[in-house]
Amino acid sequence: MSEQASAGVGAPVTDERPARPDPPAAAEDQVVFSGIHKWYGDALAVHDFNLAIRKGEFVTLLGPSGSGKTTSLRILAGLESATAGEVYLAGRAVTDDVPEKRNIGLVFQNYALFPHMTVAQNIAFPLKMRRMKKADAAREIDRVLTMTQLTEFRDRYPRQLSGGQQQRVALARAFVFDPSVLLMDEPLGALDRNLRDHMRLELKALQQRIGATVLYVTHDQDEALALSDRIGVMHRGVLQQTAPPHELYEAPVNSFVAKFLGKSICLPARRVEKGARTVLEVSGVDGRVLVEAGNDCSTADDAEFMIRPERLRISAERPDAADRNAARCTVAAHVYLGPQIEVHLRTAEGAELEAMVPAELRADFEVGSPHWLSWGPDDCRFLPRVD
């Protein structure tokens, strides 16, 4: 292990490198990021990144651009060096290995197909670099061509292919040599909407067929939700939460995750009492709001109240149930979206929120009409604020 890579002049972190962590305990962990930091000069790109990916698992790093997701992926690929921390691949520390020694399949956003090679030659490239015997290589190439339905295009050059076909070639080239892990950096980003939805299904089916371990990077939440076994949400270089898609959506741990994934209503709130149920004062909502203790994720008393719009029930009368939270509101505006209408509601205290209502009820939601919103204590959450 060499000395810590230079963090650049003036970088605050220099000798604070954490002690070298023990190799990953779980043997089935195919990829382990352990305490990865990355500084560009004095800008922190990735902060204390820890993630373990099991064999055959599909994990997505989701986040806005500049959140550090691509940097993390490139550190695993060896295209960037980590300022601190360790990367393990199949139980072996590879932090200081050059990219060509890591046995990683990488799919670039722009595919990075070699323009002077045919489809077959592109796919043969990693096998040739591994000095595989010609006959064995030919068999492998035929196999992946069949799997990716590219057999008839084997002698075409990349520029003679459509975007979707190029994408499949890039994929075939990345897994033909049986890599320890497949890394994909926004692989569907360059395709148009319809093709992207189609390729998404194809990609998932292929991954399950070959049992590949995948680390996927995207800023598209639909893609992340549709493909992943687990999603890690990144923001400002910090991995905010890693969880299966439904858990991430139902139980976000902070307001950034709640807002980034799906629609959510977030309002500033203050905790007045802790117990079996947390009691909140929510800005813009009259009276006390009850939150199930399990949904109280904040250590600070000042944080955010969060609820998914579909958890709100809208009724004409105030609901009877004693433990239901309720708020009075009026319709400020509505937008017709076909099957649903998006209703903008304003509470008496001035909080604005949006809800979806079936379109056939639109007569009840004329602008200015009064309604009651209600929700149970387990429908809402109290979350630390992360902007």
Next chain:
Amino acid sequence: MTAQTSAKRPPPAADIRPPAARRRARRPGFVTAALGLPVAFMAIVYAYPVGAMLLKSVTEPTAGFGNFTEAATDRTMWHVLWITVRMSAEVAVLTVLLGFPVAYFLARTSKRKARFLVLLVVIPFWTSILVRSFAWIVLLGDNGLVTKILEPLTGDGQGMLYSESAVIIAMTHILLPFPILIIKGTLDQIDASLPRAARSLGAGPVRAFAHVYLPLAVPAIVSSGMLVFVIALGFYVTPALVGGPKQSTIAVVIAEAVQVNFDWGMAATLATLLLILATALTMIVRRLTKVKGLVTL
């Protein structure tokens, strides 16, 4: 489908008549008009002189291919032709060999640095070839700087002026910017993720360069080499000033034919031969070095 949709069927085919062909006044567009000027210019200063030259080669002093047979049977002519081609080829290879690393560096360094360094490459263009050739006379002459520096190695103060080496050095210096700029232009277009992809697929830095980067640069290497070769074939000033009588290139002989012998017919014949030679070699090299999958210029 419902009755409603069928009611919206198009009327029977018999009723449909194609619309009258649209007429649009075919006036020359702006681009066509703007093209007229350069075309006229080229016709006057290029097509006409070349035509006149071709004509002179078969009409002066008498009609027929007498000049060509005379040139073809003259052994010194063949020798001059051989020297011209050989020196041009050497210069072409040298400029490409020296230019490629520079272009590679320029393409990979930051945009700002590259802009400044490209300026340095271009500045010699602002100086006339005559001045640069004279500069080499001073440098390579008997008491020149280069001679002095090399003295401990060569053991004498004799300059290498009026030798083939002197001509090659001077011409390489003068023509070097062409490959640098042309190759840099192509290397700039090479997607930076390609070498990275090659690395991730198991190629070391050398093999990534040899299998992916270099093949993509081949068209630029060849075309810049060809350009230098063709320009060098017609070089007159540098061989005339820096070279000796043994380094008489075909351009020098043509000048001699006109200025000393007043033999316009022979001069035109040699120029025609030079033209044919350059065209033929360019086409052959192009054909031999086509890289499949790439759109070449």
